[in-house]
Amino acid sequence: MLGTGLLVFREVLEAALIVSIVCAATRGVPARGRWVGFGVLAGVLGAILVACFASVIAEAVSGIGQELFNATVLLAAVVMIAWHAIWMASHGKELATQMKAVGGAVQAGKQPLSALLVVVAIAVLREGSEVVLFLYGQAASGAGALPIAGGIALGVVGGVAVGFLLYFGLLGIPMRYFFSATNWLMLLLAAGLASQAAGFLIQADVLPAFGNRVWDSSALLSNGSLMGKTLHTLIGYDAQPAGMQLLFYAITASAIALGMKLWGGTSSRPNLSRPTA
Amino acid sequence: MITAIKSISCAILLIAGALASAPSRAADYEAKLAIRDHKFDPAELNVPAGTKIKLLIENQDATPEEFESNELNREKVVVGKGTITVYLGPLDAGRYPFFGDFHQETAQGVLVAK
Numbered sequence: 130m131l132g133t134g135l136l137v138f139r140e141v142l143e144a145a146l147i148v149s150i151v152c153a154a155t156r157g158v159p160a161r162g163r164w165v166g167f168g169v170l171a172g173v174l175g176a177i178l179v180a181c182f183a184s185v186i187a188e189a190v191s192g193i194g195q196e197l198f199n200a201t202v203l204l205a206a207v208v209m210i211a212w213h214a215i216w217m218a219s220h221g222k223e224l225a226t227q228m229k230a231v232g233g234a235v236q237a238g239k240q241p242l243s244a245l246l247v248v249v250a251i252a253v254l255r256e257g258s259e260v261v262l263f264l265y266g267q268a269a270s271g272a273g274a275l276p277i278a279g280g281i282a283l284g285v286v287g288g289v290a291v292g293f294l295l296y297f298g299l300l301g302i303p304m305r306y307f308f309s310a311t312n313w314l315m316l317l318l319a320a321g322l323a324s325q326a327a328g329f330l331i332q333a334d335v336l337p338a339f340g341n342r343v344w345d346s347s348a349l350l351s352n353g354s355l356m357g358k359t360l361h362t363l364i365g366y367d368a369q370p371a372g373m374q375l376l377f378y379a380i381t382a383s384a385i386a387l388g389m390k391l392w393g394g395t396s397s398r399p400n401l402s403r404p405t406a
Numbered sequence: 407m408i409t410a411i412k413s414i415s416c417a418i419l420l421i422a423g424a425l426a427s428a429p430s431r432a433a434d435y436e437a438k439l440a441i442r443d444h445k446f447d448p449a450e451l452n453v454p455a456g457t458k459i460k461l462l463i464e465n466q467d468a469t470p471e472e473f474e475s476n477e478l479n480r481e482k483v484v485v486g487k488g489t490i491t492v493y494l495g496p497l498d499a500g501r502y503p504f505f506g507d508f509h510q511e512t513a514q515g516v517l518v519a520k
Contacts, residue, residue: 136508183470184485192491195482259472262483263508266469269486332480334433334493341495352476369479 130276130283136263137284140256143362144172145292147252150318150363151245153299154217154311157224158240168246172253179254180261196333199255203326206251209244210319211385214312216241218393225308260284312389314363320382321365327377328367339372433460433493439515441465441484444506446515455499455519464489471513475504478517495519 148165155161179186179198186194217224217240267277302310330336347368350357360366365378434457440447444467453459463473468486475481478497484490497519506513 132511183483184488187483187485187488187490195490259483259507262470262472262485266471266486266508269469328479332482332492341497347476352479367479369477371479 130279133264133267133272133277133280134283134287137260137281138287139284139358140260141285141288142291143358144252144256145288146295146359146362147318148249149292149296149299150311150314151249152296154213154308154315155240155242155245156300156307156311158242161242164242164246165249168249169253171246171250173257175250175254176257176261179258180265183258183262193333193335196329196335200326200329200333202251202255203322203329206248207319207323207326207381209247210315210322211381211388213241213244213248214315214319214385215388215392217308217312217315218389225304316382316385316389317364319385320378321361321363323381324365324367324370324374324378327374328371331371331373336373339376341371342369343372343375345369433458436460436462439463441467441471441506441513443467444471444509444512446504446506446513449515450518451515452518452520453495453497456496458496459494461492461494462489463492470508472507473504474507475502475517477502478504480504481507 148169151168152161152165155165186198188194190197220240264277264281268274299311299314327336331338345368350360350366350368352358352361352368357366357368367374370378435454437451437453437459439451439461441463463482463484465471465484465486465488470483470485470488472481472483473490473492478494480492480494482490482492494517497517499519502517502519504515504517
């Protein structure tokens, strides 16, 4: 039960960290909970589907279907996060001003929540499909229903609890900086996901590595440690990154930063100078 | 909402298309690994250093496994009775531990590049 719990915990944690950042970034938006809930639900259903078709996906495109699938959904998430981050850069200050004015209830809930629904769904789907496959294996090799159910409960509760910790920690950021802080977190998250996508494409030999290990910081913080895994999910930390991963990371981060500057800088200024009623 | 879904599906299709048109793959050395009773066989696999490697992993068990290595920066699911291909290297000489994520107590191995 503990072994099952530990594996479930690690996978749930990764998804929960991403969901927490999304929740923080959509703070105060009406019906936000419903969107996130739908995202989780779609992710769970998707995870079961992906697990059922695991061998079909694995055999597709002469054996690199799994990598192509992972890279594709990761890059789709990157596009969605980029869209949201750039949108927020142009409307975030407006939102923060309103939140102060009306005590946390923002009425201008026009954020592209559909983009973040996709991000949540993808996060849950990726980690969830591994959990489903693992649990299927446990059940098939005769583990009892009770230890499996107990393991799931332990893992889910533990992972979600850490997600909540991160979320409430983020809420402690002063309102003045809140949305620019969550926006930068989203930027780093997207860059990390892009780097992971590059990793899968290198593994499938679709892209050259441009240097297998540009550096090795595993003595300092290994990919296998809990902290290493957490930072891997949040900001794309990698103890032994390939050159191509760094390239994907840098291009994604600078593209989003540029987008935020181009579209964010101009349209938010008039709202700041306008006196609040 | 509908335009959002449209643009999302467009983005996904574009990415998938770009990936499918990828160049053909090649490696200079082929190595084989089996998974039996949630253990790797051989548990220590020798490969040449400085060469690109195509690693075939055959799962002889009926249950799924995930081949994973922090040192090699690789992770890939292999279904029951399935075989996967993982491309590695060129590696520096050294020891690269790997494990089966779904059965970590028994599924441990190491790749030795010489």
